[in-house]
Every structure is written in C-alpha cells, then in structure tokens.
Amino acid sequence: MASCRDMEDIVEDLSMRRARGWAVVNTHPHRERLALENLMRQQFHAYCPFMLERVRHARRTREVSRPLFPGYVFVELAADTRWGPICSTFGVRTLVRSGEQPSFLPGDFIEDLKIREIDGVIVAPSRSFEIGQTVRIAGGAFQDFVATIIDLDERDRVTVLMELLSRPVKVKLTSEQVAAC
Template identity: 45%
Template sequence: MSTVSEAAWYVVQTHVNAEAKAARNLARQGFEIYIPRYLKRRSHARKIEKVAAPLFPRYLFVRVDMATQRWRSIQSTIGVSHLVANGSDPIPVQRDVLGLLKAREDERGFIKLDWRPKFSLGEKVRVLAGAFADNFGLFDGLGDRDRVAVLLDILGRKVRVSLEADVVSAA
C-alpha cells in the first residue's frame, strides 16, 4: 500500500510589514509562496498615487508537502510570526481559495476589487479625504470609471461633485 503525498497551501502570519521579507526567506528554503496584492490608493504630500499592497496584511500563503518538506522551519523563518494552526497541526487552505483569488487577478497580477459603492440613491455619505473631507452629502449615482456623484450642501445649496469612490463611505 503506497501513500501519495500531496502539497497543500497553508497560511503564514508575518511580522508587521514583513510580508516581502518572509516570502524571500521562505522561497530561499524552497517553499512556493503566494501573496495576493491589489493597487491601493495612497495620498501623500498632496499627491494621490496607486501602490501595490497586500490584500491580507500580515498574511501570505505557502505551499507545503507535509510528508516530504521540513515544514517546521517555517516557524523560525525571519519575517514569520507563525504558521496558522489548530494546536500544533497546521490548517490547510481549502483547495479552491487560491484559484478564486488568482481568477480575480488582472494582467499585472493585482487582485481586482469590486469598487462599486454599496450605497443606495439618496443615502447619506461622508467624504473621507480631499478638499471636501469630513463633509456629509447624499449619494447621487455613479460617475465615470472609479468615481461617484455626491450632492454636498455648500453655501446653503446642493452641489453635485464627482469624487473617487474610495474616499466616500456610508455616514
């Protein structure tokens, strides 16, 4: 009777902002790594840019064959906090999870997030950043691309403004 061992994906928790460091060190040991990333909007010094960021901060996926690989070395890898486990037994990720994540990647390997707002027409919203930060308004529909239309009360009248969708939240 022969047993066929098969590699599975597991979750590793990393130290704060150490996903790349942990991934490099795990890859050096021969493990296959996957860090799902997306383009995050960042405002800095009056500039707005999109930067790559981990979809799950402090977490990455590692593929391990428990029967043939020295998986316990993961625990002492620089950048790694621990392998997610139930007691001392690492918990494998369901088979379709990584496939579903990879299916949402664009041509550059970034996860495409559903940017469409979850607001209803006329719902009260709050502007989080930009020239209208901390103002409240009413959701007035979708604009072009990643923008939404919001009715703001400016100088005693309703003014329709077009804003980036990610700077507006439910009030």
C-alpha cells in the same frame, strides 16, 4: 494494463495531492515581501496576493501595491512536510495552527485569488456606480432622497451630494445604501 503496484502508486499520488493544502503564515508587520522572498529561497511554494491602493501624500496621489491580507502569506504544504523551518524564516512571526498542526485553507480559495490577478495584483470587481450618476438612497435617515455621486472610495463607500433644507450637503454612504434611479 497497469499492475497492482502501479495502481498503488497512483492511489498514493492522489492521496498526497489531496493531503496538500495552503498553510497560513503570520508575518512581522510590513514584512510580507521579505517573508515571501525567504520562503521561496528555501524552496517552499509561497503566495501573497497584492492589490493596488491609492495613497495620498503631500498633495500627490500614487498607486502602491499592498498585501490583500496584511500580515499574512500562504505556503503550500503536504501533510507530511516538515514545517519547522518556516517558523525560523526571516520575516515570519509564526505559522497559524489548530492545536499543534498547521491550519490549512482549501486550494480553491488560493486558485480563485490567482484567477483575479492581472500583472501580479488582485483586480477589484468593476463598480456598479459612476461619478455623476443619480441615485436614490435606499436606507437610513435619508431613505428615498435623490442624490448625485461625487466620489467613489476604494473601501466601497460612496459620497453623494444631495439637497437638504435648500442647501447642497455631502453624505458618505456604503454602496448598499444607494440604488440606481
């Protein structure tokens, strides 16, 4: 049977866990990796979600990992943690604050991001459309026109080919503006 002192320790431990959260750290431009490395070197539990982005340069296409939230990393902090050293870390611009206290994100938000990671990068949800699929335009000036998807963009845009005035015409739309036939 647990003593009263043991129960106090358990309650204190639970309240400390609840008092922990993920603080948002603003980094210098393109310095997320540097800030992440230096924060971890100082024994902070830091996290920066990355995603793969297709980059085209000089007729070459390659996939590069880029931060999901450019300019930001997250640091897990307890309410009583001294956060002054975070602001003087190389790569860090400032700690996002509400007044004089750090702003915290709920731990569930970060955990949901970590669940979507595969091999260190956030995986985008599967697309509902495929290249070559016939779709009906669901809104805008071309509503109810039938078109064929010719390209899918990382930014949730769809390029379709449709007949307009007896000519094939390319139109870029958002995925919300098209529906499967």
